[in-house]
Amino acid sequence: DTAVSQTPKYLVTQMGNDKSIKCEQNLGHDTxxxxxxxxxxxxxxxxxxxxxELIINETVPNRFSPKSPDKAHLNLHINSLELGDSAVYFCASSPPLFLRGYTFGSGTRLTVV
Amino acid sequence: GENVGLHLPTLSVQEGDNSIINCAYSNSASDYFIWYKQESGKGPQFIIDIRSNMDKRQGQRVTVLLNKTVKHLSLQIAATQPGDSAVYFCAENKGEYGNKLVFGAGTILRVKS
Incomplete structure (x- = not known):
């Protein structure tokens, strides 16, 4: 039973497209x-x-929009994909008191062509 | 392999020897540090953590040392095994509004049989 699961694992798409990556955690973490x-x-x-509730928003282009429908889910939507967006995206969660840091998902490898 | 051409610091050790991986952190106000292991195609996995009120913490085959004077962390792995081959990251907690882990650049550990 996967603790932090991301879908899809691989995503190949053309420049200019819009795509989403989904993340779910079953650990009961708040963050x-x-x-x-x-x-x-x-x-x-x-x-x-x-x-x-959004608590950290680093300097990320506003083409990236996270959405959290409930505390077990955090999705990432990316508009107008660019070549430089190619990377591996990891979702993670952490418990209250931050004991043992984060639990990471297995990643989504995004390739923009 | 996947890590070829990455130009990360690489440590090659013989199976059975001890490994020491070093990390310099940047923020003297950071109060919590974690070592992660990332195997090929997977997300980072928690190994061991240490709070800033400690100098040393031991786990199973691993020891983390913290030197706050020079802002240095090290991870010692005893009796290194082929399964220890991975990229190792140190991370410091820099959260002002919560918990924000900032990761170091990573070190590749290669274990020779």
Missing amino acids: MYWYKQDSKKFLKIMFSYNNK
Whole structure:
């Protein structure tokens, strides 16, 4: 039973398209995150939601819009995809008191062609 | 393999030897640190954590050392095994409004049999 699950695992799309990545966690955590990992393996936070409320919004183009319908789900919608958006996107969640940091999903590899 | 050409620091060790992976962090106000392991095609996985009021913490085959004076973290892996081959990240908690993990650049560990 996967703790943090993301779909799809792979996404290949053309420039200019709009796409969404879904994330669900069954750990009962209050806080969820989106991270981007570039081709050099560098992990950078994009967004964080706590109980459906946006609490961290890093300098991310406004083509990226997160949505949290409930505290177990955090989706990422990307408009007008660009070549530079190609990366692996990781969803994560963390419990109250932040014990043991985040639990990560297995990632979505987005390739924009 | 997937990590070829990444130009991350790489540590090659013989199976059975001990490994030490180092990390410098940036914010002297960070109060919580975590080491993650990322295997090919997977999300980062929690290994061990340490709070800033400690200098050392031990887990099963792993030890984390924290030197706040020079803002340095290290991960020691005893009796390194082929299954330890992965990219290792240190992360510091820099959250002002919550918990925001900032990741270091990563180190590739290769274990030779």
